Each structure stands twice: as C-alpha cells, then as structure tokens.
Amino acid sequence: MTHAAIDVLGIGNAIVDIIARAEDDFLIRHGMAKGSMALIDEARATAIYDAMGPAVEVSGGSAANTIVGVASFGGRAAFVGKVKDDSLGRAFSHDIRAVGVAFATPPAFEGPSTARCYIVVTPDGERTMNTYLGAAQDLHPADIDPGQIEAAAIIYLEGYLWDPKNAKEAFLKAARIAHAKNRIVALTLSDAFCVDRYRAEFLGLIRDRTVDVVFANEHELRALYQTADFDTAVAQLRADATLAVVTRSEKGCVVVTRTGTEVVPAAAVERVVDATGAGDLFAAGFLVGLSRGREHARCGRLGALAAAEVIQHLGARPEASLHALAQENGLLG
Amino acid sequence: MTHAAIDVLGIGNAIVDIIARAEDDFLIRHGMAKGSMALIDEARATAIYDAMGPAVEVSGGSAANTIVGVASFGGRAAFVGKVKDDSLGRAFSHDIRAVGVAFATPPAFEGPSTARCYIVVTPDGERTMNTYLGAAQDLHPADIDPGQIEAAAIIYLEGYLWDPKNAKEAFLKAARIAHAKNRIVALTLSDAFCVDRYRAEFLGLIRDRTVDVVFANEHELRALYQTADFDTAVAQLRADATLAVVTRSEKGCVVVTRTGTEVVPAAAVERVVDATGAGDLFAAGFLVGLSRGREHARCGRLGALAAAEVIQHLGARPEASLHALAQENGLLG
Numbered sequence: 001m002t003h004a005a006i007d008v009l010g011i012g013n014a015i016v017d018i019i020a021r022a023e024d025d026f027l028i029r030h031g032m033a034k035g036s037m038a039l040i041d042e043a044r045a046t047a048i049y050d051a052m053g054p055a056v057e058v059s060g061g062s063a064a065n066t067i068v069g070v071a072s073f074g075g076r077a078a079f080v081g082k083v084k085d086d087s088l089g090r091a092f093s094h095d096i097r098a099v100g101v102a103f104a105t106p107p108a109f110e111g112p113s114t115a116r117c118y119i120v121v122t123p124d125g126e127r128t129m130n131t132y133l134g135a136a137q138d139l140h141p142a143d144i145d146p147g148q149i150e151a152a153a154i155i156y157l158e159g160y161l162w163d164p165k166n167a168k169e170a171f172l173k174a175a176r177i178a179h180a181k182n183r184i185v186a187l188t189l190s191d192a193f194c195v196d197r198y199r200a201e202f203l204g205l206i207r208d209r210t211v212d213v214v215f216a217n218e219h220e221l222r223a224l225y226q227t228a229d230f231d232t233a234v235a236q237l238r239a240d241a242t243l244a245v246v247t248r249s250e251k252g253c254v255v256v257t258r259t260g261t262e263v264v265p266a267a268a269v270e271r272v273v274d275a276t277g278a279g280d281l282f283a284a285g286f287l288v289g290l291s292r293g294r295e296h297a298r299c300g301r302l303g304a305l306a307a308a309e310v311i312q313h314l315g316a317r318p319e320a321s322l323h324a325l326a327q328e329n330g331l332l333g
Numbered sequence: 334m335t336h337a338a339i340d341v342l343g344i345g346n347a348i349v350d351i352i353a354r355a356e357d358d359f360l361i362r363h364g365m366a367k368g369s370m371a372l373i374d375e376a377r378a379t380a381i382y383d384a385m386g387p388a389v390e391v392s393g394g395s396a397a398n399t400i401v402g403v404a405s406f407g408g409r410a411a412f413v414g415k416v417k418d419d420s421l422g423r424a425f426s427h428d429i430r431a432v433g434v435a436f437a438t439p440p441a442f443e444g445p446s447t448a449r450c451y452i453v454v455t456p457d458g459e460r461t462m463n464t465y466l467g468a469a470q471d472l473h474p475a476d477i478d479p480g481q482i483e484a485a486a487i488i489y490l491e492g493y494l495w496d497p498k499n500a501k502e503a504f505l506k507a508a509r510i511a512h513a514k515n516r517i518v519a520l521t522l523s524d525a526f527c528v529d530r531y532r533a534e535f536l537g538l539i540r541d542r543t544v545d546v547v548f549a550n551e552h553e554l555r556a557l558y559q560t561a562d563f564d565t566a567v568a569q570l571r572a573d574a575t576l577a578v579v580t581r582s583e584k585g586c587v588v589v590t591r592t593g594t595e596v597v598p599a600a601a602v603e604r605v606v607d608a609t610g611a612g613d614l615f616a617a618g619f620l621v622g623l624s625r626g627r628e629h630a631r632c633g634r635l636g637a638l639a640a641a642e643v644i645q646h647l648g649a650r651p652e653a654s655l656h657a658l659a660q661e662n663g664l665l666g
Contacts, residue, residue: 020431021652049427050427052427052431053431053432054392054401054428054429054432054650055424055427055428055431056389056390056391056648057389057390057424058389058390059387068387086420087419087420088420091388091390094382094383094385094387094388095387095388096387098353098385098387098388099386099387314647315389317387319354
C-alpha cells in the first residue's frame with residue numbers, strides 16, 4: 001500500500017438540511033415514520049415545507065457530515081457529491097470547503113435544484129427526515145477521479161447512494177479503484193428503510209468483499225437480516241463481514257470481527273437536542289482512529305465522542321473542534 | 334382610538350442571516366468593528382463569505398426579529414419588508430409566516446437578490462454584522478397599505494430603514510397614517526454607526542414627535558448626543574422624548590420618561606452563545622407589554638426575558654415559546 005495523501009474520502013448525496021422543531025403529532029398528521037428517512041418528490045417537499053415551522057438551513061448529507069467530522073478531527077478529508085450551481089449548492093460547497101475538505105465535484109448547471117432534506121426534530125431530540133434528491137440524482141461514474149480515489153487510505157460510501165439512479169455505478173467504480181490499490185472501503189447502511197429497498201445488494205457487497213468495513217445501527221442491522229433478535233443478527237454479521245460496527249445510541253457500540261465482539265460505551269450526554277448526524281459523526285471518529293491504526297476500542301471511543309458532540313446542538317455538523325475534544329479526552333495525541 | 338386588530342406592525346429590512354463563528358483576529362484581518370453593523374456591496378459580501386467558516390442560514394432582520402418575538406409572546410403581529418422571489422426570499426417569507434405573522438409585502442421579481450447579513454460570532458458571544466441590502470433597497474411607500482397601518486395599535490420602525498433609498502419615505506408615510514388614527518409609533522436607533530449617519534434626522538423625528546417611543550442601547554444613545562457620559566445623554570433624552578428605553582446589556586435597561594428614570598434589571602443568563610437579536614427581542618417584550626397597557630417596569634421585564642432567551646442560542650429568533658416563558662415567570666396572564 002503506497003502512501004495516502006488523503007485519510008478518508010467520502011462519496012454521498014450532497015444535501016442541505018432544512019431543520020424545524022415540531023410536536024410528535026406533526027409526524028402523525030403528515031404520515032412520517034419517526035426516526036427514518038423518506039424520499040420525497042418536489043410536490044411533497046413543497047407541502048411539507050409549507051406545513052413546517054420556522055426553519056434553519058445548514059449543510060448536511062450523511063457521508064458529507066462524516067467527512068466534515070474527519071476534517072474536524074484534523075484528518076485529511078475529501079468529498080465527492082453533486083450539487084447544482086444554485087444558492088443552496090453554493091452554500092453546501094462553501095461550508096464543506098470552509099473546514100478544509102477537498103471538494104471538487106463539478107456542480108450541475110441545469111436540471112433539478114440542489115438536494116434538500118426537510119428534518120423535523122421532535123421534543124425528544126429524534127429527527128425524522130424527508131429527502132428531495134434533486135441534483136444529487138446526477139452523480140455519475142465520470143465524477144469519480146481515479147487519481148483522487150487512489151490517494152485515499154479509506155473510502156467511505158453511504159447506502160443512500162443506491163437511491164439516485166447512477167450513483168451506485170460511481171460507488172462501485174470507486175470501490176474497484178480503491179481495492180486495486182489495497183485501500184479500505186467502508187459502507188454505512190444509512191437507514192432501515194434503505195436496507196429494505198436494497199437488502200440483497202447490500203448483503204452482496206458485504207459477502208463479496210466489495211466493502212471491508214460496515215457501519216450500521218441496530219435497526220439497520222435487524223432490517224439487513226430480517227430478525228428482531230439483536231444477537232442473531234450480530235452472529236450473521238460476524239459470518240459475513242470482516243469488520244463491522246453496530247451503534248446502539250446510549251448503549252454505545254459493538255465492534256464485530258471474525259474473532260469476536262467488543263462493546264464500547266457511549267460518551268456522556270447532558271441533553272439530546274437534535275439526533276441528526278449521530279451515526280454520521282460516529283463513523284467520522286471511528287474512521288479517524290482506523291486511519292491512524294488505533295485499536296478498535298479506541299476507534300469506537302472516538303466515534304462516541306463525536307456523536308455526543310453533534311447531538312447536543314441543532315444540525316449534523318460539529319460546532320466544536322473534535323481534535324481538541326479528542327485531545328482533552330486523551331484519545332488523540 | 335378605534336379597536337386595533339394588530340398589536341404590533343413592524344417595518345424593516347427583510348434579511349436572511351448567514352452566521353459563522355470566528356476568533357477575534359478574523360475581525361481585525363477583515364477590518365470589522367466588533368459589535369457593529371456595516372453596509373457592504375456584493376463584491377465585499379463574496380469576499381467575506383469566502384473567508385468565513387461553515388455557516389448556518391436563518392431568517393433575521395432587526396424589526397422582523399422583533400415582530401417574530403411579538404408573535405411568540407402570543408401577540409397579533411404583522412411585518413412589512415421587501416425580499417426578492419428567490420430561495421432566500423422564500424425562506425424568509427416561510428419562516429415569518431410560520432409563526433403566525435401577517436406578511437403580505439409583494440416580493441421583487443427582478444433586481445438584486447434578497448438581503449443577506451453575514452454575521453461573525455466571536456467566542457465572547459458578541460456578533461459583528463455585514464449587511465448586503467439587495468432587494469431590501471426596493472421598499473417603497475407603495476408597499477405601505479394604509480388600512481393595515483390603521484389596524485395596528487403600535488407600529489415599530491427600525492433606524493436601519495434610513496439606509497435603503499426609498500424606505501424612509503415608506504417609514505414617514507406609515508408614521509403619518511398611524512398618528513392620524515392616534516396609534517403609537519416606535520423607533521429603534523438600530524446601531525451607533527447608523528446614528529452617526531443619520532443623527533440630525535433621528536433627533537428631528539424624536540423632537541417633532543414623529544416617534545412616540547424610542548429604543549436605543551447605550552452606545553446608540555451616546556452616539557445620538559455625541560457624549561461619552563451616560564447620565565448627560567439620558568438627561569438630554571428626557572428633554573427630547575416622551576418615552577424611551579435604553580438597554581445596557583447585563584445592567585438591564587433604563588426607562589426614561591418626562592417624570593424620571595426607572596432601572597429594570599436584566600434576566601439571568603447562563604452563557605451568552607450569540608448576542609444577535611438581543612435588542613430586537615428586548616423591544617418585542619417591551620412592546621407586547623405596552624400593547625397590553627402594562628406599567629413600564631413590567632414591559633422592561635418582558636423585554637429582558639425575551640433578550641435572555643435569544644442570546645443563549647445561535648440566531649436572532651426565539652426557539653422557545655416566549656408566551657410560555659412569560660407565564661412561567663409570572664409576567665403574563
């Protein structure tokens with residue numbers, strides 16, 4: 001494996017989040033499944049926005065959030081994703097570059113507008129997401145620069161990329177290039193409904209070693225193996241994956257390898273303000289540890305630290321320096 | 334005075350805030366006067382945005398923030414201001430209507446884009462603002478609907494309206510209509526540099542009774558009377574204004590009338606996260622009290638409560654229900 005100029009490169013849907021608070025009955029009235037991500041068309045986007053309270057706009061996107069987290073830890077980070085050249089697209093590009101992430105995917109100059117995720121945050125801090133994919137639909141294999149992929153120690157892909165029509169081809173192209181250079185390929189399963197949509201394909205990716213590291217929360221894991229029993233699902237995951245990390249909110253995470261499982265506790269949280277980005281930032285911390293060759297327990301603690309930071313404020317991007325936080329907690333030198 | 338269907342109607346620049354954190358040396362490097370508002374052109378807006386860290390977009394505008402505060406207290410509120418029919422303009426319109434404010438000013442369909450304020454928040458919580466006025470330049474007297482002005486018990490105007498070229502004519506038209514119906518006209522001096530630009534005109538408005546109630550912070554008051562001595566400035570204000578309220582951050586406010594001055598303490602604040610909107614929300618609470626005929630000390634406490642809420646989070650719009658907060662604190666029935 002040659003020297004890597006980039007620690008982690010993420011490929012994902014480039015999305016701006018539009019976040020508003022609401023009571024639980026808002027979800028019921030609008031037929032939303034709490035805690036999940038639903039794909040919506042432009043008409044539903046308009047209807048939801050009209051019904052939502054005052055909102056805050058902030059850059060999001062699952063893998064993009066993770067990559068911003070990597071940069072906040074001091075890692076060298078790059079992102080590939082498609083925006084339109086409109087005001088939301090320019091805000092997304094500004095925000096990700098402003099934290100030092102290399103982001104060079106050319107924007108679309110025509111077609112649908114930049115992707116938006118309408119996020120409803122309920123009083124318990126849980127987030128329910130409604131995504132209009134817009135320009136993110138137009139991520140193509142041509143947007144994958146082989147030289148940049150080869151330069152990354154780890155490439156990180158979101159399962160949500162199975163939704164836009166050509167993005168999975170971009171995903172597979174990137175994975176092939178990475179493996180030809182003995183790089184690590186990581187995948188997050190993204191969402192339980194997403195797993196329901198693409199179960200066979202995701203299992204195929206894991207079993208045929210297209211991905212080396214799998215991130216999932218317990219709902220996604222249960223959806224993957226269609227079982228209500230956590231231990232049964234973990235046993236199947238152990239048989240299928242080389243390395244997997246299953247997050248369980250306040251119960252911490254379970255690192256799953258061929259040789260066994262290891263539980264890593266969650267970090268202390270005073271109050272969950274907005275759960276958006278918890279999984280994304282967990283992955284950021286874990287990948288930073290992995291890129292530095294730390295043992296899995298340390299990787300898990302870095303993930304837990306980043307997740308705890310992001311759920312204590314609105315929005316899915318860290319507000320504090322994760323590098324400084326990790327140093328204060330003795331997790332990074 | 335006939336029955337008023339609206340408690341407070343605000344007229345101001347319709348602005349979307351773009352907020353980022355930065356260290357103090359950012360202000361020095363970019364020649365910004367801490368705590369102030371500077372008017373910028375589009376080229377400077379681009380340069381500042383390029384230099385800024387990742388940002389959050391949230392609706393703002395001084396009088397607009399006040400009016401949203403009035404609505405949050407349960408008051409009947411209306412706003413007049415000019416956006417363009419672009420994505421920021423639609424976000425502004427959505428956010429203000431979503432809290433129940435009547436906002437019917439037609440947007441501009443051509444010309445410059447919706448106004449933006451680039452706000453830099455330093456670690457002490459102080460905010461430094463850079464405003465690109467854009468479409469807000471196009472507020473005209475024709476945007477003032479006489480019937481709506483007549484329906485409002487109080488009209489509230491921001492001093493910043495002296496910056497766009499035709500807005501002060503709109504302001505004066507609204508004040509004339511309001512006074513013809515014996516309504517109350519209130520003015521905030523907005524910013525010390527704004528006072529420097531329009532001192533003679535602001536003094537004229539106060540002395541000729543175009544405005545009945547004046548809001549100022551101590552910097553603006555000192556700028557108005559060009560004195561470093563607070564007591565000297567207050568004495569002059571007493572001679573000029575019927576009713577004025579001078580805010581002094583953690584020292585609370587001073588209510589100034591012909592008969593004397595009254596100090597009202599500030600509300601307790603754990604930590605100042607972002608001072609943006611403190612003055613705007615103070616005015617909201619005070620005006621709500623005034624519209625319900627409360628004594629001045631009670632009005633001041635309502636203002637202090639709203640200001641304390643807004644400075645403990647990012648952005649200039651309340652996140653909690655001010656009505657509920659006021660009830661908990663025994664200030665509203």
